[in-house]
Amino acid sequence: xxxxxxxxxxAYGEAAVSAVxxxxxxxxxxxxxxxxxxxxxxxxxxxxxxSPINTLKDFKGRRIAYTNPRSTSQAxxxxxxxKAGLKEGDVMPVKAGGFGPGLxxxxxxxxxxxxxxxxxxxxxxxxxxxxxxxxxxxxxxxxVVGVTTAKAAAAKPDFIRAVITARRKAVEFMYANPKEAAxxxxxxxxxxxxxxxxxxxNLLNSEKKSRVPYWGPGDLRLDTMDNMLRAQKxxxxxxxxxxxxxxxxxxxxxDDLKTKKR
Numbered sequence: 001x002x003x004x005x006x007x008x009x010x011a012y013g014e015a016a017v018s019a020v021x022x023x024x025x026x027x028x029x030x031x032x033x034x035x036x037x038x039x040x041x042x043x044x045x046x047x048x049x050x051s052p053i054n055t056l057k058d059f060k061g062r063r064i065a066y067t068n069p070r071s072t073s074q075a076x077x078x079x080x081x082x083k084a085g086l087k088e089g090d091v092m093p094v095k096a097g098g099f100g101p102g103l104x105x106x107x108x109x110x111x112x113x114x115x116x117x118x119x120x121x122x123x124x125x126x127x128x129x130x131x132x133x134x135x136x137x138x139x140x141x142x143x144v145v146g147v148t149t150a151k152a153a154a155a156k157p158d159f160i161r162a163v164i165t166a167r168r169k170a171v172e173f174m175y176a177n178p179k180e181a182a183x184x185x186x187x188x189x190x191x192x193x194x195x196x197x198x199x200x201x202n203l204l205n206s207e208k209k210s211r212v213p214y215w216g217p218g219d220l221r222l223d224t225m226d227n228m229l230r231a232q233k234x235x236x237x238x239x240x241x242x243x244x245x246x247x248x249x250x251x252x253x254x255d256d257l258k259t260k261k262r
Contacts (some may be wrong), residue, residue: 010152
């Protein structure tokens, strides 16, 4: 996304907050203009149904999978251990190489718990048991932000506002019509309608515990962005600090979504 924004004529894209800030640190003239996904509610660590692992505390002494080094899943493992009061040596982290490979390792008894991000969880319902949904125990971590270039911000402000408005309407539609939204998403992404509905339901319902919506209407939540950058620092995926006053640009948001700068 960032390469396409910088190298092409795109005016709007979505990316991970750490990727955007890192690019800015390296000289990219980018601006974060909307908060699109406020949590990592799609992440759940699972175990086999007959496993003795039932809670986060049960991770002690176990082999816990993550996808790849410096990935979000590795950062989440670090945060989960921190939350449980466990030290790095208390568990055996295992690089799986991806979500699918991690679940294969789990099924073959080579790890004790592995991440199953949506839609994998909904696609394989009943095959595993959920040990811990990340948003049940961790603070909200920004997942996806809207981003533009300084050039596009000056040249295409009306287009950018229109994209943010259209996306907000889509999010509101999902909340109001989850079943119909599932049918649309299933067709576009070529997945079963019941899987799409399960994914949407799970992600919408995650707000009940976290008190922060998964899909945001565009509002920027600096606390969730700070939380994600801290997580990425734990695994060496981000360095330095973010000066949000120089990175965030709220001019394209409707007034009701704008925040007071901190």
